[in-house]
Amino acid sequence: MHNPSEQNFIQQLSIDCVIFGYHQKQLQVLVNKLNFNGNFWALPGGFVFQNEDIDKAANRILQERTGISEIYLDQFYVFGNATRNNLNFIDELIALNPHMSIDEKSNKVEYEWFTRRFISIGYYALVDIRKVVPQKTDLDESIHWINIKDLPSMIIDHNDIVLKALESLRVNVDEKRLAFNLLSETFTMKEAQELYEAIFDKPFARNNFQKKILDLDILDRLEKKFTGAANKAPFLYRLKK
Amino acid sequence: MHNPSEQNFIQQLSIDCVIFGYHQKQLQVLVNKLNFNGNFWALPGGFVFQNEDIDKAANRILQERTGISEIYLDQFYVFGNATRNNLNFIDELIALNPHMSIDEKSNKVEYEWFTRRFISIGYYALVDIRKVVPQKTDLDESIHWINIKDLPSMIIDHNDIVLKALESLRVNVDEKRLAFNLLSETFTMKEAQELYEAIFDKPFARNNFQKKILDLDILDRLEKKFTGAANKAPFLYRLKK
DNA sequence: TATTTATTGTCTAATATATAGACAATATTA
DNA sequence: TAATATTGTCTATATATTAGACAATAAATA
Numbered sequence: 001m002h003n004p005s006e007q008n009f010i011q012q013l014s015i016d017c018v019i020f021g022y023h024q025k026q027l028q029v030l031v032n033k034l035n036f037n038g039n040f041w042a043l044p045g046g047f048v049f050q051n052e053d054i055d056k057a058a059n060r061i062l063q064e065r066t067g068i069s070e071i072y073l074d075q076f077y078v079f080g081n082a083t084r085n086n087l088n089f090i091d092e093l094i095a096l097n098p099h100m101s102i103d104e105k106s107n108k109v110e111y112e113w114f115t116r117r118f119i120s121i122g123y124y125a126l127v128d129i130r131k132v133v134p135q136k137t138d139l140d141e142s143i144h145w146i147n148i149k150d151l152p153s154m155i156i157d158h159n160d161i162v163l164k165a166l167e168s169l170r171v172n173v174d175e176k177r178l179a180f181n182l183l184s185e186t187f188t189m190k191e192a193q194e195l196y197e198a199i200f201d202k203p204f205a206r207n208n209f210q211k212k213i214l215d216l217d218i219l220d221r222l223e224k225k226f227t228g229a230a231n232k233a234p235f236l237y238r239l240k241k
Numbered sequence: 242m243h244n245p246s247e248q249n250f251i252q253q254l255s256i257d258c259v260i261f262g263y264h265q266k267q268l269q270v271l272v273n274k275l276n277f278n279g280n281f282w283a284l285p286g287g288f289v290f291q292n293e294d295i296d297k298a299a300n301r302i303l304q305e306r307t308g309i310s311e312i313y314l315d316q317f318y319v320f321g322n323a324t325r326n327n328l329n330f331i332d333e334l335i336a337l338n339p340h341m342s343i344d345e346k347s348n349k350v351e352y353e354w355f356t357r358r359f360i361s362i363g364y365y366a367l368v369d370i371r372k373v374v375p376q377k378t379d380l381d382e383s384i385h386w387i388n389i390k391d392l393p394s395m396i397i398d399h400n401d402i403v404l405k406a407l408e409s410l411r412v413n414v415d416e417k418r419l420a421f422n423l424l425s426e427t428f429t430m431k432e433a434q435e436l437y438e439a440i441f442d443k444p445f446a447r448n449n450f451q452k453k454i455l456d457l458d459i460l461d462r463l464e465k466k467f468t469g470a471a472n473k474a475p476f477l478y479r480l481k482k
Numbered sequence: 483t484a485t486t487t488a489t490t491g492t493c494t495a496a497t498a499t500a501t502a503g504a505c506a507a508t509a510t511t512a
Numbered sequence: 513t514a515a516t517a518t519t520g521t522c523t524a525t526a527t528a529t530t531a532g533a534c535a536a537t538a539a540a541t542a
Contacts, residue, residue: 010252010253010358010360011251011252011253012251012252012254013253013254013360048321048360050323050358051323052323053321053322053323054319054321054322054360055321056323075318075319077316078295078316078319078362080289080294080295080296080362081294081295082291082292082293082294082297117251117291119251119254119289119295121319121321188519189519189520190518190519205501205502206518206519206520207501207502207503207504207520207521207522208500208501208502210519210520210521211500211521212500224509226509226510227509228509228510229509229510229517229518230509230510230511230512230515230516230517230518231508231509231510231516231517231518231519232507232508232509232510232517232518232519232520233508233509233510233518233519234518234519234520235519235520429490430490430491431489431490446530446531447489447490447491448491448492448493448530448531448532448533449529449530449531451490451491451492452492452529453529465538467538467539468538469538469539470488470489470538470539471486471487471488471489471538471539471540471541472487472488472489472490472537472538472539473488473489473490473491473536473537473538474489474490474537474538474539475489475490475491476490476491483542484541484542485540485541485542486539486540486541486542487538487539487540487541488537488538488539488540489536489537489538490535490536490537490538491534491535491536491537492533492534492535492536493532493533493534493535494531494532494533494534495530495531495532495533496529496530496531496532497528497529497530497531498527498528498529498530499526499527499528499529500525500526500527500528501524501525501526501527502523502524502525502526503522503523503524503525504521504522504523504524505520505521505522505523506519506520506521506522507518507519507520507521508517508518508519508520509516509517509518509519510515510516510517511514511515511516511517512513512514512515512516
């Protein structure tokens with residue numbers, strides 16, 4: 001991997017992505033554990049090339065991490081406090097990883113590049129968790145789907161970024177029909193309801209939820225799904241084209 | 242004025258402000274006519290100092306232009322296409338203003354600084370137009386309140402920025418109580434209704450509008466306002482503290 | 483001074499939407 | 513064949529929105 005400082009990135013501008021998945025009736029967020037001594041967690045992120053649209057950059061970052069393109073993506077907020085930098089994080093990192101001394105010239109350049117203030121554009125993405133094969137980069141020890149309620153403490157303001165992303169998702173999920181990006185292509189009404197319950201962290205009434213969603217007139221009803229359970233088989237639905 | 246390239250700004254990041262006022266039953270936007278030959282119009286904007294929060298920068302820009310602080314301000318979108326630069330605008334400017342040749346070294350530096358791609362964070366503000374004394378900068382020939390329906394063609398994507406700001410205003414005006422920032426401290430119900438009609442560009446029913454606003458329970462009813470008109474005098478209202 | 487006019491504030495009726503309760507349909511198990 | 517758990521949908525109720533009506537009233541007019 002090339003050093004970021006040597007690449008043709010826009011200076012002091014980053015993108016942080018909150019990638020939402022849905023599994024075991026809970027919202028999951030894709031987060032990286034960094035490949036250093038110490039317990040450093042971070043959202044997938046990256047930088048914007050000089051000749052690249054910011055939306056394209058967010059897409060590229062997502063594709064690198066998830067392997068899929070054509071993802072639902074929404075820019076939701078810019079994090080731009082004057083004190084927003086990696087200084088504390090990097091210093092802690094170096095303290096715990098003595099081999100990363102900044103004596104060498106190239107390390108010094110990188111140190112300066114990374115420890116400047118960054119303005120970060122937040123994007124959230126909604127993906128079908130079954131289609132994603134999480135990809136780590138050289139900087140990551142591992143990458144995980146973690147229940148949004150069990151997220152570890154992350155570097156800088158990444159926990160705040162997740163909170164703000166969830167807020168935006170809740171606001172937008174009603175007017176747009178984007179929640180269904182989190183499900184597989186076909187799903188039962190109960191699965192849709194459980195997804196909404198996970199997003200809003202509150203229960204919905206079954207009868208009225210079904211009516212509300214069907215009244216949106218955005219779903220096609222397909223064949224029944226025989227699960228083997230001792231009850232009436234539910235219909236499968238799919239987003240209308 | 243110092244050259245921007247010599248100041249301690251974050252590179253390639255700008256802020257553009259859509260400052261909404263309300264006058265003659267119409268939304269007005271504060272725009273500058275640039276102080277050059279040619280008909281160049283632009284939104285008030287600026288750059289972010291290295292040690293400055295982006296929200297603070299937006300506030301500073303607004304205060305420079307309007308003379309007032311404590312303004313309602315909302316970050317609404319980031320404009321970041323790869324082709325988003327001043328190149329066409331500046332070249333046109335130089336063609337119409339031969340004295341601005343880029344032969345001199347300092348001009349060349351400025352040219353390079355200004356013609357790079359800029360990522361711009363859009364903010365909109367709501368102000369009481371009576372409290373504002375528009376201030377032009379060295380770059381402006383004049384600064385004007387212009388009816389949002391009569392805006393001239395502006396540089397780069399500034400017309401698009403206004404459209405997006407209006408969209409955001411419409412979405413946010415209901416949940417927040419921010420529309421009243423556009424009125425003077427006290428106002429009649431009819432004035433409030435006319436403001437809403439200007440924002441949404443559609444009529445509201447008088448009886449139901451009054452009920453809806455009063456039910457919000459955010460207004461104090463004050464004394465009556467005797468206008469001299471031959472009819473029942475309306476009450477004045479003020480936002481609750 | 484009484485009447486007229488235009489507008490305001492608020493009430494009620496009509497309509498639409500949201501929520502809650504009920505029950506038949508049905509895929510499997512006992 | 514009956515029992516069970518869940519699904520799909522219906523109806524009744526509650527709530528919210530929209531439309532219509534009318535009295536109150538500040539000033540102008542007769």
